[in-house]
Amino acid sequence: QTVVTxxxxxxxxxxxxxxxxxxxxSGSVSTIHYPSWYQQTPGQAPxxxxxxxxxxxxxxPDRFSGSILGNKAALSITGAQADxxxxxxxxxxxxxxxxxxxxxTKVTVL
Amino acid sequence: xxxxxxxxxxLVQPGGSLRLSCVGSGFTFSNYAMSWVRQxxxxxxxxxxxxxxxxxxxxxxxxxxxxFTISKDDSKNTLYLQMTxxxxxxxxxxxxxxxxxxxxxxxxxxxxxxxxxxxx
Numbered sequence: 500q501t502v503v504t505x506x507x508x509x510x511x512x513x514x515x516x517x518x519x520x521x522x523x524x525s526g527s528v529s530t531i532h533y534p535s536w537y538q539q540t541p542g543q544a545p546x547x548x549x550x551x552x553x554x555x556x557x558x559x560p561d562r563f564s565g566s567i568l569g570n571k572a573a574l575s576i577t578g579a580q581a582d583x584x585x586x587x588x589x590x591x592x593x594x595x596x597x598x599x600x601x602x603x604t605k606v607t608v609l
Numbered sequence: 610x611x612x613x614x615x616x617x618x619x620l621v622q623p624g625g626s627l628r629l630s631c632v633g634s635g636f637t638f639s640n641y642a643m644s645w646v647r648q649x650x651x652x653x654x655x656x657x658x659x660x661x662x663x664x665x666x667x668x669x670x671x672x673x674x675x676x677f678t679i680s681k682d683d684s685k686n687t688l689y690l691q692m693t694x695x696x697x698x699x700x701x702x703x704x705x706x707x708x709x710x711x712x713x714x715x716x717x718x719x720x721x722x723x724x725x726x727x728x729x
Contacts, residue, residue, distance in 0.1 A: 535715035537654070544704055544722055545646075545654065550715035588654050596668030596713040598644070598656040 501525065503591050505601035511579045511608055519604045520571040521589030527570035532591040534572030536565060539586045539603075548587075549574060576606070584608045611635040611718045613705050618723030625695050625727070631688040631705030631720055639663070639683040642708040644716060645690045647701035647725075657703070658690060662711030673699075695727045 502524035511517040521534055528534055535550040547556040549565035552572065562583075564575050572591070576583055589601045617629040629645070644659040658679040659668045667679050678691040688705050702724050706716035 533715050537716075539654075544719045547715075547717050547719070550709060550717060556717060586653075590654075590656065590715070592713065592715075596659050596661075596666060597670070598659070598713070600646075600654040600656060603653040 501593060501599060503589065503599045503601040505587075505589060505604045507602070508605045508607070511576070511583075511606065513579060513581065513608055515579050516575065516577045517579060517606065518568070519574045519576075519587055519589075519606070520568065521573070521591065521601050522571040523591070528572045528591060529567065532572070532593075534565065534567075535590050536563075536572075536574045537588045537590070539588065540584075545588065579608050581608050611707060613707060613718060613720035615703065615705050615720045615723040618703060618725045620726045620728060621695055622729055623696060623727055626691070626693045627695065627725060629690040629692065629703055629705075629723060629725070631690075633686045633688065633705075633707065636707065638681070638686040640711055642666075642711055642713055643681060643688045644706045644708060645679065645688075646704045646706055646716070646719075647699075648704070648722075649698070649701040652701075655701075659708070659713055660688070661713065666713070668713065692725070695725075697727050699725060700727045701725060 504522040536548045537545040539545045553565040615631045645657040676694045702722040704722045707718040
């Protein structure tokens, strides 16, 4: 059973930079997993930020960027703003049409 | 503008059945794979099932395999999820999500979700 790992929480100062990661319990994340990132605030549907590692979804500001860092996928938020305070989820493609989400990272801006 | 609208979520007893629907607009429905993703109360996102743009490929999470069936009607721009043998742990908001290609690829647009509650 493959587990996708994310930091449970992160805190960032307004204007600061934070990098969230998305890993695998066994093995390395690469572009073949099509890592993608979603932002969700309480009571709302997820919003797509990044897909296929580093493609920014329509309307997403360039403060959000995706990459592969070492053996993990990463989402960086630069110039953090108050409304970036959300839950962030990554998802990885496991082949044969199967996707697995990470447990999510709660980002606090303070 | 891409829009996805789910419906069908209700309170159902354990062991019961339910069919969810998701109507898409603003894109050529038959050209894109689609998925269902759920979120139990206070929990994270869980991918449930997906279907290729042509409808020939269907995929399921182990947690629902054999109980849920995904399908689509391109003439109605509608995605379905037939849910049977429902359990308390199936209680969740169910989102439909459009994928970026006709084959399984990441999700780009999401609906607002429909709540399924499984309880006596």
